[in-house]
Amino acid sequence: MTIQTFPAGKDGENGTPPEGTEKTDSPGRSGEPGATGAQGTPVEVAPVLTTVVPAGARRRGVPRWVRRPVGPLCLLAAWQIAVWTGSASTELLASPWTVVTTFADLVGNGELPKAILVSLRRAGTGLLLGGFIGITLALLAGLFRLGEDLIDAAVQMIRTVPFVGLIPLFIIWFGIGERPKTALVAFGVAFPLYLNTYAGIRNVDATLVEAARTVGLGRAGLIRHVILPGALPNVLVGLRFSLGIAWLALIFAEQINANRGLGHLMNRAQEFQRTDIIVVCLVVYALLGLAVDAVVRLLERLLLSWRPAFSGA
Amino acid sequence: MATGLQRSVTATGGGTEAPPAVVVRNLRRSFGDTTVIDDLSLSVPAGQFVTLLGRSGCGKSTLLRILADLDNEISGEVRIASRRAVAFQSPRLLPWKRVWRNVVLGLPGRPDRARALAALEEVGLAHRADAWPKTLSGGEAQRASLARALVRDPELMLLDEPFGALDALTRIRVQSLVEQLWQRHRPAILLVTHDVEEALLLADRALVMEDGVISHSVDVTLPRPRSVTDPAFVELRAELLARLGVGASSPS
Numbered sequence: 355m356t357i358q359t360f361p362a363g364k365d366g367e368n369g370t371p372p373e374g375t376e377k378t379d380s381p382g383r384s385g386e387p388g389a390t391g392a393q394g395t396p397v398e399v400a401p402v403l404t405t406v407v408p409a410g411a412r413r414r415g416v417p418r419w420v421r422r423p424v425g426p427l428c429l430l431a432a433w434q435i436a437v438w439t440g441s442a443s444t445e446l447l448a449s450p451w452t453v454v455t456t457f458a459d460l461v462g463n464g465e466l467p468k469a470i471l472v473s474l475r476r477a478g479t480g481l482l483l484g485g486f487i488g489i490t491l492a493l494l495a496g497l498f499r500l501g502e503d504l505i506d507a508a509v510q511m512i513r514t515v516p517f518v519g520l521i522p523l524f525i526i527w528f529g530i531g532e533r534p535k536t537a538l539v540a541f542g543v544a545f546p547l548y549l550n551t552y553a554g555i556r557n558v559d560a561t562l563v564e565a566a567r568t569v570g571l572g573r574a575g576l577i578r579h580v581i582l583p584g585a586l587p588n589v590l591v592g593l594r595f596s597l598g599i600a601w602l603a604l605i606f607a608e609q610i611n612a613n614r615g616l617g618h619l620m621n622r623a624q625e626f627q628r629t630d631i632i633v634v635c636l637v638v639y640a641l642l643g644l645a646v647d648a649v650v651r652l653l654e655r656l657l658l659s660w661r662p663a664f665s666g667a
Numbered sequence: 668m669a670t671g672l673q674r675s676v677t678a679t680g681g682g683t684e685a686p687p688a689v690v691v692r693n694l695r696r697s698f699g700d701t702t703v704i705d706d707l708s709l710s711v712p713a714g715q716f717v718t719l720l721g722r723s724g725c726g727k728s729t730l731l732r733i734l735a736d737l738d739n740e741i742s743g744e745v746r747i748a749s750r751r752a753v754a755f756q757s758p759r760l761l762p763w764k765r766v767w768r769n770v771v772l773g774l775p776g777r778p779d780r781a782r783a784l785a786a787l788e789e790v791g792l793a794h795r796a797d798a799w800p801k802t803l804s805g806g807e808a809q810r811a812s813l814a815r816a817l818v819r820d821p822e823l824m825l826l827d828e829p830f831g832a833l834d835a836l837t838r839i840r841v842q843s844l845v846e847q848l849w850q851r852h853r854p855a856i857l858l859v860t861h862d863v864e865e866a867l868l869l870a871d872r873a874l875v876m877e878d879g880v881i882s883h884s885v886d887v888t889l890p891r892p893r894s895v896t897d898p899a900f901v902e903l904r905a906e907l908l909a910r911l912g913v914g915a916s917s918p919s
Contacts, residue, residue: 565759568735568752569773569815579772583763660763660799 480539554588
């Protein structure tokens with residue numbers, strides 16, 4: 355009886371159910387399944403039990419800080435081995451070891467630290483300038499209706515312009531010195547900060563705002579104690595985006611008419627076909643990016659310590 | 668019929684010797700075409716514990732929001748004590764401020780830790796003063812929210828189903844805590860609930876809200892602390908349940 359009714363009901367969905375139905379139905383055949391449950395007689399088939407593994411037991415083995423660098427190191431090793439075995443040409447890409455020695459040379463003659471300092475200053479100035487503009491605009495647009503009406507549409511429009519396309523314009527406006535480079539970084543940085551700060555302000559939990567009003571907070575108090583701290587997680591997300599873009603903008607900006615900085619070093623290396631120097635510069639860019647990201651993560655840990663976050667399984 | 672009852676409610680409230688902590692006359696509140704509160708009048712004397720019962724959607728939370736000055740799209744007259752505090756169904760603590768800073772939030776001057784600790788002590792939560800709100804249990808968070816209300820030394824406390832989200836055991840504990848705090852500080856309390864037992868355990872006066880007006884008012888004179896097994900209590904409960912349309916007998 356049951357076997358007949360079951361497939362009939364599931365027929366429309368797929369063709370396989372009859373097989374499954376027969377299987378699940380056979381153990382129950384010795385007694386009516388419904389009757390067994392109702393009368394409370396012992397179940398004949400014991401449920402399969404799964405042991406819950408305590409979290410501590412699962413975390414055995416290699417600690418994470420050892421585990422994490424393994425991937426990149428394997429990649430490097432593979433590259434070096436490829437060079438040694440002759441399957442990778444050193445003309446096109448210098449071997450990791452050459453890169454290491456070049457790095458030591460460039461640090462030794464002071465060329466690299468000087469270039470890094472110049473580039474860092476450009477990125478830093480641009481970041482400060484762009485961050486100030488982006489966050490100020492976001493505060494005006496986020497906190498005041500008038501600000502939103504005046505600012506938001508304009509910003510949303512301008513942000514669709516690919517900032518790299520502005521380089522020629524910036525050169526005309528600012529010449530070829532430091533200013534177009536700083537301006538490009540600032541331009542790229544301002545938008546992620548604006549968007550995230552604005553969204554953060556507008557997404558602050560309305561029930562918290564209400565609760566804060568009932569304890570007598572005025573407008574200034576609401577902004578200081580509720581809205582800004584509530585928007586902070588988003589601001590930090592925006593900051594991370596901005597930092598990524600700051601490096602990107604810097605690389606673009608330094609490719610043109612720079613006579614100092616990491617980009618200049620790379621450009622010159624290209625002229626002399628020194629792939630090792632190019633790779634050193636790329637590695638430096640990557641390391642600087644990592645370092646900056648670590649700073650933001652530290653900031654997050656300090657500023658958002660109230661937030662119990664999901665830390666991954 | 669509703670108007671007659673309502674008038675008697677106002678009379679009962681106004682007739683007592685204490686000055687009023689809440690006066691509401693001819694209050695009306697609509698959301699679009701639906702009128703949620705329709706010509707409601709109510710008076711709560713200082714120090715009285717009033718519970719407001721009603722089915723969900725009857726407008727009792729709207730009334731409380733109006734009395735908390737969170738909703739002023741109204742017509743009619745509403746006067747409320749200026750020192751008042753609200754506790755909501757969810758604790759609504761700012762997650763980025765430690766518990767004690769949440770308690771004194773909005774008080775003038777610098778955050779006064781001693782004052783916060785005194786309030787937290789009263790609700791039995793002084794040991795969690797430095798915790799982040801998100802690490803509190805439901806009952807702890809609700810007690811912190813009560814401390815935040817208490818620290819303002821309110822003349823009127825508005826409680827919007829503050830026990831609604833608590834488990835049965837915690838609920839009993841927080842209920843008796845609210846009663847103790849009320850007996851110690853004697854604010855007027857308006858407690859919105861849909862739990863008849865809770866209303867009768869705590870209230871001097873239980874109001875039933877229906878169709879946007881207060882349709883019924885019961886003075887609860889049972890001695891405190893009250894017991895749910897007291898025959899007089901059981902009788903009152905049956906009467907109120909009937910008023911709410913749940914009991915065995917019909918309201919007529």
